[in-house]
Amino acid sequence: SLVTGNFEALGSSLSHLILPAVVLALSPIAQLMRVVRASMIEQKRKAYILTSRANGMPENLLVYKYMLKNSFIAALTIIGLLYGFFL
Numbered sequence: 737s738l739v740t741g742n743f744e745a746l747g748s749s750l751s752h753l754i755l756p757a758v759v760l761a762l763s764p765i766a767q768l769m770r771v772v773r774a775s776m777i778e779q780k781r782k783a784y785i786l787t788s789r790a791n792g793m794p795e796n797l798l799v800y801k802y803m804l805k806n807s808f809i810a811a812l813t814i815i816g817l818l819y820g821f822f823l
Contacts, residue, residue, distance in 0.1 A: 760822070768818075771810050771814050772807055772808070772810070772811050774810075775810045776803055776804070776807045779803040780803065
């Protein structure tokens with residue numbers, strides 16, 4: 737409909753694609769968040785995080801610079817598996 741210039745049909749088809757896309761994304765997002773949460777809890781118990789916290793490093797810096805970076809390795813693996821599943 738974009739090629740033919742029928743913008744009314746294009747708008748209708750795009751609006752009908754939104755709900756299935758949201759429904760397909762909800763379950764994998766929940767799984768991904770569980771993996772990231774478990775990985776963050778695991779990272780929080782590491783010795784270098786405890787040492788940095790004891791030395792007075794700000795919590796935001798610990799979370800965003802060190803813990804999230806290492807937690808996203810597990811998340812990237814899950815994203816790759818989900819990508820293959822949705823193909």
